[in-house]
Amino acid sequence: MPSAREAMANRGDDDEVCPVCKSSRYLNPDMQFLINPECYHKMCESCVDRIFSSGPANCPVAGCHKTLRKARFRKQTFEDINVEREVDIRRRVMQILNRREEEFDSKRAWDDFLEQREEIIANLVHGTDVAKTESDLQKYASENMRSIRANQALEAQEASSFKEQQTHEQELARLRREAAKQEYENERRELQASREDVLTRLAAGRPGDAAAIAREGKKVLLKKSSARRSEEDRIRQKQAALRNSDARKAGQGGLTADKADIAGDSGLIKGLKKIVTPEPEKPYDPFGGMVPNKRDYYTLRDFYPSSYLDPIRQDTRMQAGGYDLQEYYSRTLMEAFAGLGCFIDEEVAQRDDAGSLGVSRPAATQGAAQAAVSSTGTPEAS
C-alpha cells in the first residue's frame, strides 16, 4: 500500500520542487519530501539531513521561525497538508480526551463530551482561541493523568484482543477448510476402493452372482455415504458450538476489561459518573452493636452483703469447683428485671393481631393434635 501511494505521488508530482534547495524531482527521481508537525513546511530529505543533522535549527522557510528537530520529521501521509495537520491534532486531542462512554452518567453527557471534543479539535485546527484551548487541554491532561493512562491501557488491550480474536477466527476457518478437503478426499478414495472391490468380485465370481454383487456393492456405498453424512453433521454441530463458546468468551473478556477503569472528576468534562469507592470494612462485632454489659434497670456491683452468700467467698470446697459468686449476682439480677417492661396483655394482643387470627391458638391445637396422633403411634412402635 505505501509503495502504491508513493508511486502515485511520484507520478503526479513530476515537476515538484523542494522549496528549500529548489532541486526538482525531474532531476532526482528518488527525492523524498518530509514534513515536521511543528509547521508542516515541506522539504526534501537531503535538506533535512543537511540542516538538522547537527541539532535543532530554525525552519529554513522564510518567515517561519519555528525550531525544528530532525527526529520529528516524517513522511507525509495525506497529499493535502491541512488534512495531515488536522489528523495530527485530532490524534493528539483524542489521546488526551480519551474518556469512554461507560464513564458517563447518561447518553446525553457522552454526546456532550463528543461535541466538546470536536469543538476543541476544530478550535485548534482553525486557530481560534488556541492559547486558551491549549492551556485547558494541558491542565486536563496533568490533572487526569491516571485515568488517561488507564483508558489508554484499556484501548490497547481491546485492540490486541480484537486482533487476537481475528487471528483465532482465521485459524478456525482454515482448519474447517482443511477438514472439508480431507473429507472430500476420503470420500473419493472410498468410492474408488469400493468400485474396485465390486469389480474384482465380479471378475472372480460366477456369472449368476453378478446382479447380486452389483446390488450389494451399491447398498454398501449408500450405507457408507449416509454414515459419513451423519458424521459430518455431528462435526459441524460441534464446530458451531465451539464458535459460539469462543464468541461468548471474547464477549466476557471485553466486559471484564471494561470494568477496570479508574477515573477522577475533572473540570473540563461534565456528567462523569461518580466513582464510588467502597467503604473499608469495619472490624467484626460479635454482639451486633449491643454493649455486652450494658443494663437499663440496674448496675451490677462486685459485692453484695448477704449473710447467706458471704461464707461462700471463704469456702474452698465451693470455690474449688469454679463456683463464681459474680455469675450468681449477674444471673439473679438479670432475672429480677428481665421482662419488667414487657406488658404481656398489650404485646401478646398485638402479636396475635399481627399473626392474623392468633398465632398461639392454631399452633397450640396443632401441638395437641400431633400429640394425639403420636400417642396412638407410639405404642405400636414400642
Next chain:
Amino acid sequence: MIEDDFYRTSSQYRLWSFTAASLQAQRATTNAVASDRVRAAIRRAQEARRSATSSATGTAVPEVEGSTSTSTSTNHPAKAEEKPIECLTPEEEQQTVSYYCEQIIQLGEAYKPPLPTIVRATAIQYLRRFYLTNSPMTYHPKQIMPCALFLATKTDNYYMSLRQFADGVPGDTTAEDIIAPEFVVMQSLRFTFDVRHPFRGLEGGIMELQALAAGQGQPAPHLAATQTPESLQRGLLALPSSSKTITDRIARAHHTTREILKSAAQITDVYFLFTPAQIWLAALMLADRPLAEYYLDTKLGFPQSSVQEAEAADGLAALRPKLLRTLSDCAAMLQAYKPLASDPEQMKTLRRIIGKKLYHCQNPEKVNLGGAGQKRIPAAALASSAAAAAAAAATPTGGVDSGASESEMERLAKKRKLETAAESSSGSKDIFGGELVMQRTKER
C-alpha cells in the same frame, strides 16, 4: 430496655404468654372440643357394648363389629341421646387442675428430703400448660401429675431415679405408669421445658435491697446523675416502718414474698399473664408495699424528679404508670388466691367434680396411655375404637367438624391404618398392587 429484650427471646414469652381474653378463649376451645369427643366416644362405646351383647356371633371380628355398629348409629340416632352425658365446664376443669397443682406441692413435700420449690413450681407450670390444650376429660390429671413432676426433676437438674420417685407417689402407681404419658406431656409442652420463675429474681432484688440498706447500693444506669448510694440509703431508712431494723424488715418481706410466690403465684394464672419480674415485684408489693414502691422508684426515677427529667430518662418515666397498673393487677390476682384445702365448701364441690363427674365423663378411648397398658385393653374399648375408625371411614370429614385436634387426628390415623390393612388384605388378589393412576388421584 435491654433486659426486656432478653425476656422476649424466651419460649415462655413466645409460646406461653397470653392475654386474659385469649387465655379464656383457649380454655373454652379446649373444653368444647374435648367434650364433643367425649360425648361421641361414650356414645360409640355404649352402642358397641349393646351390639356386642345382642349379636354374639359378631364379637369375634372387630371389623364386622364396627360396620354393624355404624349401621345402628345411622339407623337409630335417637337412641344415643337417651342419656345426656354431662361434661365438665371450663371452670370445673380449671378447678380440677388447680387441685392437682396443690397436690404436686404436697407430693413434693412427701419426699425425703422434700423436692426443691423450683422443681415443684416447674411441675405445676408444666401441668398448667399441659391443660391449656388438653382437657382433664381426655387425660386424667391423676395420671399426668406425677409424670409432670418427674419431668420437672429432670429438667431442673434434680436427679432422682424413677424407682425412687415411684416409691414416693401414693397409691399403687408403678414406674411404668408414671412415665407412660411422658411423651404426650412433652409434646403438649411443645418441647419447651424452660420455665422462667420469679424466685431467683426475688433473690436478686432482695440482695440489692440489702446492699441499699448497707449504703452500698448502686444507682440505676439512667439515674446515676441524681442518685448516690448515700441518698438511696437515706431514702430507704426514711420509709415508715414497724420493724426494728431495716435488714429485719427486708428479711421479713423476703420471707412473705417467697411464700406468696410458692403458693399463690403457682396456682393462679399469673405465669401466663405476667412476666417473672412483674410477678415477684407484685408479690413484694403485697408483702411490704412501701418497700416495693421505694425500690421501684430507685429503678424508674422518683416521681418528682421524673417531671424534670422526662426527656432524659428515655421511656423509664413513661413506663412507670403502666408498670404500676400492671403490678397492681398482678397483686390483686395473687391476693385473690385462697388455697382450696382451706375452704371446705370448695373441697366438697371439688370432690363431687373429680369423684363423680370426671369419672363419668372420662374419654373411654384414652384410658390407656403407654405401651404397658396396651395388653389389657378391655374388649369394649377395642370394639369402640374399631367402630370409631369405621365411622370415620364412612363419613370422611368426621361428624364433629371442629377442626383438627386431639382425638379427631387420632381417629384419622386409625382410619389410615385400617385402610392400609384393608388394602393389604384385598391386594393379595392383585399381585402387582392396585392401579397407579388411581392411587395418585386418591392422594390428590
